[in-house]
Amino acid sequence: MRVGVLFLKMAALYFLIGVGMGLTMEIIGDQRLGGAHAHINLVGWASMGLFGIIYVLFPRAGESVLAKLHFWLYNISLPLFMLGLCFVLLGNTSLMFLLMIFPNVLVLSVLLFVINVFTNVKAADVSQYFNKG
Template sequence: MTLGIRFLKLAALYFLVGVGMGLTMEIIQDHRLSGAHAHINLVGWASMAIFGVIYVLFPKAGETVLAKLHFWLYNISLPLFMLGLCFVLLGNTSLMFLLMVFPNILVLSVLLFVINIFANVKAENLSQLFNKG
């Protein structure tokens, strides 16, 4: 399975979690986790889906060491970041260290993604994709 497809499948799971979280908050009328809900939908669902589409459209970029580092750092840091955020939003600071470490690792993974895009995503790669008969 390609890295792009893995990103897309994980993005779909984050979408399900984000929608479920939003529905649950609305049903119980407790919106304290709305910040985590927003992060899960944007950083989990939307961003990961975009990463996946880019890596599917530009498979060479998805095969690089940068892409692999991006994938693993992102997918290790995001759930731990969200766990820490949920605890803090609920008033429990016992896992505050998660918010001191994992958002930074997430940002590092995004930096690797940006470097990868500038180095390996080129217009001619996309035109080759669409000119395949």
């Protein structure tokens, strides 16, 4: 399966998690995990959705080794980052080490995405979607 499609599917899962988390926080009246909820919606749902769209629109970028590394590093680091953040937001620092490692891995994966975009995304590649004459 192509990396762009995988990103889109993971984004949909993070959207479900983010919405479920927000609803749960509202029902129980405990907003302590609001920071994690926001990160899951932005870094999970929105960012992954955009990565997926870019990789689908620009197959050269989506089929590159950089895209595959980006996908795996992002999808390993994000849940571990969020787990550590949830624990800290609830006042438990036992998993603080997760916040020392995995946000940095996530940033590394974003750097790979940026390099991939600058290397493999060309204006001519997207013109095929608009010049159907």
